[in-house]
Amino acid sequence: MRLKRRTALTAAAAALALLTGCGAADMTRQASPFANARGSRTVTLSVQSWVGAQADVAVAQYLLEHELGYRVDTVQVDEVPAWDALSQGRVDAILEDWGHPEQEKRYVDDKGTIARGGELGVTGHIGWFVPTYLARQHPDITDWRNLDKYASLFRTPESGGKGQLMDGSPSYVTNDKALVRNLKLDYQVVFAGSEAAQITQIRQFAKERKPFLTYWYSPQWLFEKVPMTEVRLPPYREGCDADAAKVACAYPHTPLRKYLNADFARSGGKAAAFLKKFRWTTEDQNDVSLMIADQKLTPAEAAKKWVDGHESTWRQWLP
Incomplete structure (x- = not known):
């Protein structure tokens, strides 16, 4: 992808x-x-x-x-x-x-x-998503500017005291580490290892109704099993992701x-x-x-x- x-x-x-x-x-x-x-x-x-x-x-x-x-x-x-x-x-x-x-x-x-x-x-579209049950509980969580307010909800043993942003395979080309750094967010990107492992973690979080923030993409069948709501990142503009180190905008469609x-x-x-x-x-x-x-x-x-x-x-x- x-x-x-x-x-x-x-x-x-x-x-x-x-x-x-x-x-x-x-x-x-x-x-x-x-x-x-x-x-x-x-x-x-x-x-x-x-x-x-x-x-x-x-x-x-x-x-x-x-x-x-x-x-x-x-x-x-x-x-x-x-x-x-x-x-x-x-x-x-x-x-x-x-x-x-x-x-x-x-x-x-x-x-x-x-x-x-x-x-x-x-x-195709890539973005950051939270479970819809969490978005209904905290509607403002779907604006990236409010993510630090909720960082404690997403802490895991792997995220080093920061909120966890879950990614999938390290082989995928993503902007997430740069986005976290350039948007000055109190989060750590943690790789699940593969799409299959990421799906397993998402479904386990959802089963237990736990908060999670994840890199995800559409089209993807998992949305039918675990409804998720996208977090609004700064709007995508043509060329805003040209420099991978400086990117601070959403992913394109x-x-x-x-x-x-x-x-x-x-x-x-x-x-x-x-x-x-x-x-x-x-x-x-x-x-x-x-x-x-x-x-x-x-x-x-x-x-x-x-x-x-x-x-x-x-x-x-x-x-």
Whole structure:
């Protein structure tokens, strides 16, 4: 995610951790040997570590395999290394990018090794959130200027006497440490370790009706299970986050985009044409994400269930 975001145990929890990239190492160098092979009927897709991106890949993979006759390999790669893998042809496509202008300029505009694949149809937004039950109890807590007033509510053993701002994976590109420093807030950013671990902590806090302040993002299925209210940060203005060290504004709303290896975009046949046309809604993505992360369906099972109920949507993507 840009996850300035979007960018997560029992056997069941371990399965969820696998699905959401819990503790996953960068798998860039384990890409399929078929990636970008001319004439191949195999497509290799980059899988980001958050479940929304996994939902994208699950549905694309299902349709490529069952409707177009391709074999699909998937490779988990962290956000920025995924651009290197895509440029070098170790993967053929990224289906959900949250905005990496430096990589886009380098690989799309300057080198020409990556091609734009169009919008996903989903708009992403990152922000700071508190549980809605806390916002109803303290309505002014949703203004960042009042956060220090409530810092004691958010103290944890990990936050060193300050309020805790919970983040997810350290691999996600976030502005949070700079925001805390530049807004002069009495808070400490504490990383849960992954999206899956962050979800576990949020659900435990909510079960006990405890206060929490967390970095979170939409679209995300968890809002259906734990209602959360966004804290208003200083308004976003174009360029206000250009200097990562000086940023003191909210995160933008970002149309999520797809990118293809440039050779694959030219010679990938029906697979490339399909991926360029793949476009769905926030509701669609959340439906599949919920099935994977909460209902414990495998990605393939969730994809099949969605595909079975949305033929009028996906038929438009087929070349």
